[in-house]
Amino acid sequence: MTSNESQTDPVRPHVSRRRMLLGVAGVAGAAVTVGGIGWWARRDADTGHRVWSRTGTGSRVALSATPQPDLYVADFDGTVSALDLRTGTPRWSAKVTSHNPADSNFGWPIAAGGGLVCVTTDSHVHALDAASGAVRWAVPAPGEYLSGWTDGPTVSGDVFVTCDGRVHSYDAATGEARWAGPLEAACGPAVAGGTVYLAAPSGGISAFDAKSCERRWEQPAVGKLVYRPVVHEGVLYLSASAGAASTTSASTVSALDAATGRVLWQRDDLGHPGVQPAPVADGTLCLLDNDRVIAVDAGTGRSRWTSSVPDGLGRGMSTMAVADGRVYVALNDGRLHALDLATGRLQWQDDPAKFGTEYTGLSLTAFGGVAYRGSRAGLYAAGIPAA
Numbered sequence: 001m002t003s004n005e006s007q008t009d010p011v012r013p014h015v016s017r018r019r020m021l022l023g024v025a026g027v028a029g030a031a032v033t034v035g036g037i038g039w040w041a042r043r044d045a046d047t048g049h050r051v052w053s054r055t056g057t058g059s060r061v062a063l064s065a066t067p068q069p070d071l072y073v074a075d076f077d078g079t080v081s082a083l084d085l086r087t088g089t090p091r092w093s094a095k096v097t098s099h100n101p102a103d104s105n106f107g108w109p110i111a112a113g114g115g116l117v118c119v120t121t122d123s124h125v126h127a128l129d130a131a132s133g134a135v136r137w138a139v140p141a142p143g144e145y146l147s148g149w150t151d152g153p154t155v156s157g158d159v160f161v162t163c164d165g166r167v168h169s170y171d172a173a174t175g176e177a178r179w180a181g182p183l184e185a186a187c188g189p190a191v192a193g194g195t196v197y198l199a200a201p202s203g204g205i206s207a208f209d210a211k212s213c214e215r216r217w218e219q220p221a222v223g224k225l226v227y228r229p230v231v232h233e234g235v236l237y238l239s240a241s242a243g244a245a246s247t248t249s250a251s252t253v254s255a256l257d258a259a260t261g262r263v264l265w266q267r268d269d270l271g272h273p274g275v276q277p278a279p280v281a282d283g284t285l286c287l288l289d290n291d292r293v294i295a296v297d298a299g300t301g302r303s304r305w306t307s308s309v310p311d312g313l314g315r316g317m318s319t320m321a322v323a324d325g326r327v328y329v330a331l332n333d334g335r336l337h338a339l340d341l342a343t344g345r346l347q348w349q350d351d352p353a354k355f356g357t358e359y360t361g362l363s364l365t366a367f368g369g370v371a372y373r374g375s376r377a378g379l380y381a382a383g384i385p386a387a
Contacts, residue, residue, distance in 0.1 A: 049348055051370055051381040052088040059374030060107040060152070060363040062117075064130060069367055072117045072130070073379060074110040080119055080128060085367065088381060092133035096126045107361065107374070109152030114172055118153040120161050125168075127159065127175060137175030142168055151188025151228060157210060160196065162188045167198055169213070179213040186224060192231040192258065199225035205238060207261060219261035223252040226274030230285075232298065234258050237285055241273035251275045253287065255301060265301035270294055278322045282341055286327050288320040293327055295344060307344035309337055323366035324386070330364045330373045336382050338371065350382040 059076075063069040070091070071083045078098055082091040098108065098121035108121045116136065117128045127136040142163055154160040158178060159170040167181035167189050183206070186199040195216065196208045204220035223240030230237040236256040251271050255264040271289030278286045280298045287294045291311045295304040312318055312331030321328045326347065327339040334352040339345065363374040370383035 049382050049384055050350060051086070051383060051385060053378060053380035054088055055378040059379040060110045061365050061372050061374045061379065062110045062112045063365050063367055063372075064112040070112070070130065071365075071372060072110055072112050073374065074108045074119050076107055076376060078108075078121070080110070080117065080126075080133070082117070082130070082133065085370070085372075085381075086385065088379070094128055094133040094135070096121055096128075097124050097138065099123050107363065107376070111153045111155050113155030114157070116155055116159070116172060118155050118159050118161075120153050120163065125153070125159070125161055125170060125175070127172070136173075139170065139175045139177070142166075142177075142180065154189060154191045156191035157194065160189055160191055160210075167196065169196075169210070178211070181208075182213065182215070187226060188228045190229040190231045190236065193234075195258070197229050197231065197236055197258075199229065199238070199240075203240070205229065205236075205256075205261075207258075217261035219256060219263070221263060222254045222256070222266075227276050230277050230279055231258055232280035235264065235280075235298070236261075237277055237280065237298070239275045239277045239287060251287075251289075253277075253285075253296070253301070255285075255298070267296075267301050270296070270303075276320060278320050278327070281322045282325065284322075284341060286320065286322055286341075288318060288329065290318075293320065293329060293339060293344065295327075295341070305344035307339055307346070309339075310335060317362070319362045319364045321364045321366045321371060323371075324369050326366070326369075328364060328366050328371040328383075330362050330371070332362055332375065334377065336371060336373055338383065348384070 060074040062072045071085050073081045073083055078095050079093055080096055081093040096119050108119050110119045115130050117130050119126045123141055124138050126138045129136055151162045158172050161168050162185050165184045167185050169178040183200050186201045190197040194210045196210050199205045203224045205222055206218045207216040222238055225238055225240045227239055236258045238254055240252045250268050251273055252268045253270050254266045257264060276288040283298050284295050285298045291309055293307045297304055309329045310331055312333045317332040319330050325341045327341055329337045333355040336350040338347045340347050365372050368386040370381050370385050372381050
């Protein structure tokens with residue numbers, strides 16, 4: 001229930017069983033007429049608005065940043081694929097190099113942009129052609145053998161990956177190494193407008209020139225970041241464990257001027273340490289705090305609504321995506337919830353017939369009314385596809 005819903009039930013008039021059954025039949029008939037017979041026939045009572053699914057291997061997913069994006073998937077067996085959004089049918093598949101494809105509990109991170117699909121494994125940084133899957137380049141991972149990566153790659157002009165505790169920059173065309181970050185990284189960087197935003201493990205965030213790695217500004221008053229920052233229309237949004245000056249154990253959620261690092265607004269009462277931020281949409285910043293979603297005005301930081309979501313198999317294991325006026329929350333037991341971005345009300349939920357039983361990482365993205373959820377258990381698409 002959202003915070004703006006009434007807690008008092010109205011008095012219900014008596015309705016006969018016959019009238020109730022006739023009413024239900026009428027509503028069902030109207031649903032078939034309005035929603036379309038095809039949609040109603042495909043609807044599974046156990047799995048809600050399931051569009052398609054793939055089982056057998058788990059997946060990391062990414063969408064290309066284009067008006068009509070493609071869906072790219074990195075499976076645990078080392079296969080990278082481009083899938084049709086509506087059917088899940090592979091357009092192409094390719095293999096990437098790793099010491100042990102099954103070694104990562106969270107799958108190999110993947111990102112798409114600039115005509116490239118980038119995947120980081122325990123042994124290499126790979127760049128594939130987004131249209132064909134052909135290998136553009138592959139370079140050895142910096143440092144010793146790794147069991148996993150701190151965070152996924154970022155493709156924005158060049159390719160940026162977090163490995164061995166630092167951010168490394170590679171030329172997108174050739175794979176040539178440009179620079180390694182001057183300080184250790186608490187999480188993956190945000191990259192926008194030729195600037196790399198990098199958080200230090202000790203707290204604070206700094207901005208660097210994406211080509212030269214020259215420092216542009218530093219802002220210590222934001223605490224220790226857990227999740228990658230979000231950049232939207234010249235503003236940097238970040239969630240951190242509360243700074244040393246705070247008297248609470250909550251997160252510090254901040255909005256900074258992306259050009260100067262100046263604090264635009266800041267709150268330390270929005271949840272447990274390290275709430276997960278989602279990209280800003282329709283002027284709303286959404287934060288996932290264990291078993292609730294918190295929405296705030298992106299311009300002022302004022303609260304808009306709070307909505308409860310299930311916990312899954314454990315706190316901190318859910319993930320969130322925002323697209324097309326909806327907030328999608330995926331749980332590691334297989335469930336998926338869709339909330340209205342404007343109000344926080346539940347629009348639909350996808351509950352599998354059999355819940356998951358393993359603590360595994362999740363990957364989630366969304367487009368066109370459909371959410372794409374990947375994990376070790378497989379990949380599925382759920383939602384109401386746009387016409």
